[in-house]
Amino acid sequence: MYAEGNRMKSQKEEAKIFIKNDLIFSTNLELSQSFFGEKKNNKVYLHPIELFYLSNIRNLKVLEKNEELPLQQIFKRFYSPSYFVKYNVFRDWRERGLFITFPERISLKNFGKSPIKKYPSSTYNLNTKITIYFLKEECFSLAFGKEARSLFENHWFGQWGVYKNVDRGNNLTLDPVETAYLAKKGFKVIELSSDSEITFEEICKEIQKRIPYFSRILEVYEDWRDRGFILKTGFKFGTHFRVYFPNARPVSSKKEWVHSKHVLHVFPKEVSMPMSEWSRAIRVAHSVRKTFIMAIPGMKEEDYLKEKTPIDFVAWHRKSGSQVERPDQDDPSFLVLSLNEDENLSGKMLASALDRADELGLRLLIAINDRETSITYYLANRIDLPDSEHKYYEIEWFTP
Numbered sequence: 001m002y003a004e005g006n007r008m009k010s011q012k013e014e015a016k017i018f019i020k021n022d023l024i025f026s027t028n029l030e031l032s033q034s035f036f037g038e039k040k041n042n043k044v045y046l047h048p049i050e051l052f053y054l055s056n057i058r059n060l061k062v063l064e065k066n067e068e069l070p071l072q073q074i075f076k077r078f079y080s081p082s083y084f085v086k087y088n089v090f091r092d093w094r095e096r097g098l099f100i101t102f103p104e105r106i107s108l109k110n111f112g113k114s115p116i117k118k119y120p121s122s123t124y125n126l127n128t129k130i131t132i133y134f135l136k137e138e139c140f141s142l143a144f145g146k147e148a149r150s151l152f153e154n155h156w157f158g159q160w161g162v163y164k165n166v167d168r169g170n171n172l173t174l175d176p177v178e179t180a181y182l183a184k185k186g187f188k189v190i191e192l193s194s195d196s197e198i199t200f201e202e203i204c205k206e207i208q209k210r211i212p213y214f215s216r217i218l219e220v221y222e223d224w225r226d227r228g229f230i231l232k233t234g235f236k237f238g239t240h241f242r243v244y245f246p247n248a249r250p251v252s253s254k255k256e257w258v259h260s261k262h263v264l265h266v267f268p269k270e271v272s273m274p275m276s277e278w279s280r281a282i283r284v285a286h287s288v289r290k291t292f293i294m295a296i297p298g299m300k301e302e303d304y305l306k307e308k309t310p311i312d313f314v315a316w317h318r319k320s321g322s323q324v325e326r327p328d329q330d331d332p333s334f335l336v337l338s339l340n341e342d343e344n345l346s347g348k349m350l351a352s353a354l355d356r357a358d359e360l361g362l363r364l365l366i367a368i369n370d371r372e373t374s375i376t377y378y379l380a381n382r383i384d385l386p387d388s389e390h391k392y393y394e395i396e397w398f399t400p
Contacts, residue, residue, distance in 0.1 A: 124155060293395070
């Protein structure tokens with residue numbers, strides 16, 4: 001990185017940039033050797049973001065009609081929405097000694113660099129059919145007796161007694177999602193205040209009053225539960241669920257409480273999430289050493305066709321050790337989506353970007369530009385949940 005910087009500094013007088021009819025170019029072909037611009041007809045044609053980077057950071061002169069343009073005029077001339085956010089991501093990546101360019105400059109294909117995390121799957125038989133008492137006003141449910149305790153101990157539905165102290169109390173408490181799931185599986189549910197049976201549809205209608213997008217949350221819960229995973233509330237971690245892999249039980253053979261290693265957040269396609277909220281949830285998961293899983297339910301083929309999220313950059317990273325990938329020798333590693341910390345991202349937009357990364361065999365980097373122009377990166381890795389029609393991704397805090 002420093003060698004390239006020194007070389008560019010020594011060339012700053014001769015490596016001038018020219019603007020003519022809104023085309024940006026330089027006659028110094030060594031710019032292309034540092035992987036700036038596109039080389040055509042003995043000129044290097046530059047993108048407006050590269051122009052601002054080279055003039056602002058590398059101090060190259062910019063001329064139009066033989067007059068040198070001041071920096072503010074350069075910026076104003078080529079400014080468009082999101083220009084500064086994209087510029088900061090480009091600057092940050094280049095200042096790390098890494099290479100980055102624009103998707104239209106490379107021949108896009110499947111690069112085979114998108115690892116898929118394979119998750120296990122198992123089946124279970126709910127051979128116990130207990131009666132559940134639904135508290136409509138609170139959306140919790142209670143169950144009693146030996147079979148209710150067996151449902152907790154063998155399948156980890158609800159909480160018997162008190163959290164982390166099963167011997168204090170003799171009832172099973174089921175949360176709203178567990179109640180709806182068991183009702184759908186054929187369990188008898190009695191609405192307590194009326195002492196009459198209530199249907200699955202009626203239960204969901206009541207819960208929907210309290211929990212927005214409950215049908216989407218239930219959809220994800222059912223998808224994982226049917227494959228043997230245990231999902232419990234993730235409230236303490238700012239997510240919808242904490243996740244335990246198949247065959248987990250609430251208490252180990254050593255009488256120790258079992259801890260989760262994954263949390264799952266449901267991001268319906270209809271919802272927009274502030275990037276600040278996104279960052280908080282992932283940071284909390286990272287701080288307690290849990291893998292953050294993002295679920296985007298409800299996506300259909302037509303949604304991907306309608307919602308084509310623009311990809312800002314294609315980026316190269318590092319090989320083993322400190323060796324850097326080079327555009328003239330190596331395939332890229334990432335697609336990069338650039339966002340502002342105050343910006344909202346919808347589930348549909350994120351799903352579209354992730355789908356594009358999957359198509360190209362690249363991993364998606366979400367680059368968040370904060371108010372001090374620092375960039376935080378989040379890396380998405382696709383999960384293979386056997387026979388699921390939905391897509392899930394592990395999202396991790398990433399340092400290039």
